[in-house]
Amino acid sequence: MTTTTTARAATGPGKSTRAAAPSGKPFVTFEQANRRLKWALLAPALGFVGLMIAFPLVFTINLSLTDAFGAVNAGSSYVGLQNFTDALTDTRRFWPAVGRTVTFTLGAVVLETVLGLALAMLMRKAFRGMEIVRTILMVPLLATPVAIGILWMLILDPTNGIANHLLGFVGIPPQEFLGSVSQSLPTLMLIDVWQWTPMMTVLLLAGLTTLPEEPEEAARVDGANAWQRFVHIILPMLRTTILTALVLRGVDALKTFDLIYATKGPGGGSDFEAETLNVYAYGLTFDYQEYGLASAVLVLFTLFIVAIVVVLRRRTERSAS
């Protein structure tokens, strides 16, 4: 956001000087130069994304109002909002899945933000080996989630895994990890933290480098210690970057599928212990062919995500102005 404003501020005055330049030749701005050009260039991208979204959206909303079940082209009839009431009154699968989705996202993203920010602050000033550390940071966030899931299954294997072996050294009894109902979700959150904290660090580090140094210097001269400078100077200046990073990571965390499905399989395990909304909707659709109910769940899920993004973006805009 900061960069955008500066970029706009930079082009703004530039434009007015050009317009006022007494060159004699009337200057044609880009906007005037070719009105049709911009739409010609935009059309393929917007058309493609629009088509890929518009039809599915209409299709899904339509399906959510029917009792579609079984084969994709089997007949179905409209049942009004029945699927929505079914979902919203379902305390066995739907609401627990909502709870797990929120728990997973909040837990993982909060940890990732705190750890990511701490690491970004540590890496803020140049040090020897900085390039190597930055390269290491890139690996988890670029690695294939399915491969990462399988790798952690090996590490966390209750009997043969290295994790329990290492815990044994510090006197902690062997844990079940992904094999247990109660530990599955927290374990998945920790794997998510391992994979995505570096992403937060990379984003926040980029934000930190755009901050001006003067306010912090002034505070230092006034005798503020490192913690006070962090809380009262850096944190407020970094607010927009933090909120943007939260939106980006939060949306992806809400939709986490690959990791959960690869490690826990359909239904998020035998007791649905890791079943989030995405995994639930996937199971309803492709394992049970309950297209009507699945579409209702997906419509609710999409509305939920959109609401969160809208609220967070409004906050971002407010903090930017």
Added chain:
Amino acid sequence: MSATTSFKVLRGVLITVVCAVISLPIIWMIAAAFKTNVQVTDPTVGLVFSPTWDNFRNVLADGALVHSFGNSMLVGVVSTALSVVVAVPAAWAVGRFRMRRTGSIVLVARIIPAISLLVPWYYMFAQLGLVGSHLVLILSHMFVSVPLILWIMIGFFESLPVELEDAARTDGLSAFGAFLRIALPLAAPGTASAAVLAFIFSWNNFIFALILADERTMTMPVLLFNFMSYASTDWGGLMAAATLMTVPVLLAAIFGQRFLVAGLTAGATKG
């Protein structure tokens, strides 16, 4: 002075610990790929052992892995190339004609859960007889990479000084000519980083191929997933396959770190 020194030591220790936590699981994966199946399931065998190529030999002897590697490459390269062609001119238009609101419609594509699109896509492409084809995988992956490239490149074009293109236009180039001859060459580094990221996202994509691919067009993540379902005891083979999957990504991280950071943060530090 001593406070600064002790801070530097503490910082060094902490950063080392973090790097170890991040890289050890990956090192463990690569090490396991070179272990016998007895060694893989014995946690007392650490990182010192006599390596074997057997796991790689086994997974490569089964043609399915090589075939799916080819599928992933084909889908990744073609979907990325087409996305660059579609998204880069659009990004320039959004950046230069200041149509950010129009551009941000594409953000919607990032927000919607992929699964809510999969059933309609499946239905739509089944009617066209395309399910299981490479084309349908390419199109679905483009749905991710077009918005990604667009998002990165809008920021990139906005940061290029418009004066260069203005000068070219006063010298007689059209707006489109200025884009082709001036902006596009200057945007090459940004395009490269956006393209590499788009390829990696395609390479890693699991859910689209899980539904839209068949035996013949299966990509590597799906193969890996299936491989695990019925061969869950062959950890060595699994880790060899996972290592092969991760190699291109590791190479990208090592050789393109700066590029990739620029791409990843492009959308974030701008609004």
